[in-house]
Amino acid sequence: MSDSTSDLKRLGVLGGGTMGSGIAQTALLAGVEVTLVDVDDGQLERAQGVIEGGVERLVSRDRISAEQGSAAIAALTTSSDLESLAGSDGVIEAVSENVELKRGIFERLETVCAEAKFIASNTSSLSIQEIAERMQDPSRVVGLHYFNPAQVLPLVEVVVPLTASDEAVDAAWAYVEATGKTPVRVKDTPAFIVNRLLVPFCLEALRMWESGVATAEDIDRACQLGLGHSMGPLATADLVGLDVLLDVAESMQREIGDPNLTPPTILRRLVSAGRLGRKTGRGIFEHGG
Numbered sequence: 001m002s003d004s005t006s007d008l009k010r011l012g013v014l015g016g017g018t019m020g021s022g023i024a025q026t027a028l029l030a031g032v033e034v035t036l037v038d039v040d041d042g043q044l045e046r047a048q049g050v051i052e053g054g055v056e057r058l059v060s061r062d063r064i065s066a067e068q069g070s071a072a073i074a075a076l077t078t079s080s081d082l083e084s085l086a087g088s089d090g091v092i093e094a095v096s097e098n099v100e101l102k103r104g105i106f107e108r109l110e111t112v113c114a115e116a117k118f119i120a121s122n123t124s125s126l127s128i129q130e131i132a133e134r135m136q137d138p139s140r141v142v143g144l145h146y147f148n149p150a151q152v153l154p155l156v157e158v159v160v161p162l163t164a165s166d167e168a169v170d171a172a173w174a175y176v177e178a179t180g181k182t183p184v185r186v187k188d189t190p191a192f193i194v195n196r197l198l199v200p201f202c203l204e205a206l207r208m209w210e211s212g213v214a215t216a217e218d219i220d221r222a223c224q225l226g227l228g229h230s231m232g233p234l235a236t237a238d239l240v241g242l243d244v245l246l247d248v249a250e251s252m253q254r255e256i257g258d259p260n261l262t263p264p265t266i267l268r269r270l271v272s273a274g275r276l277g278r279k280t281g282r283g284i285f286e287h288g289g
Contacts, residue, residue: 023092210266
């Protein structure tokens, strides 16, 4: 662990959804105190249950000791008040992909979290610099793009906008490493690295399925056996969330202008029908039980 994060003892996480709870669990298991904030008290209760359940599973599988599990759960505080993040050493925002919402949050975080070494967004598609544009000094703002499930997958994209200071980038990078994740550095460009490659791949697989070229199962099986992928593009789309895939594709198309990023009709229909993938139990595939 580098000196820049050896003192990072308290992390603030905004958003109690799937990504926020996973990011919080990762920090807790690394010995960091976490304050998890969400405006919805019900969402906070669900997030706490998810985190506690995840920690308890690790204990039951002998991945961590019972004492480590108890310490991790005890280090979690939940709140519906953003002001409770005052004094955080670092902050990661993981709310919904709405640039206006994020801008308002970051404008407030600049004052509330005056001591934070970095203030990061977990956005998968939005420009970090645009998110920070209402701040008087955006130099502490970076992107930390975790992948779902955040508590399991090792990769974190460290997104560096033109306005970020070296100190903030170094602190965020060292924090990621200190929590056992592997960071990669990327400029603040549309969809960063992974989604820049993954989204067009998933959209083309959806077009193939929509036009009857092959079944969804055979498209995924071909990619697994022919390309060595552990999961096919359509199963990946269901895991990511078809609503998220649609949002990212539309955001990329606006910035890049590539017609190949136009979402196929079947994707829009699935999303409008509420078939969002694993999180709703049904998407391209059925996800029972």
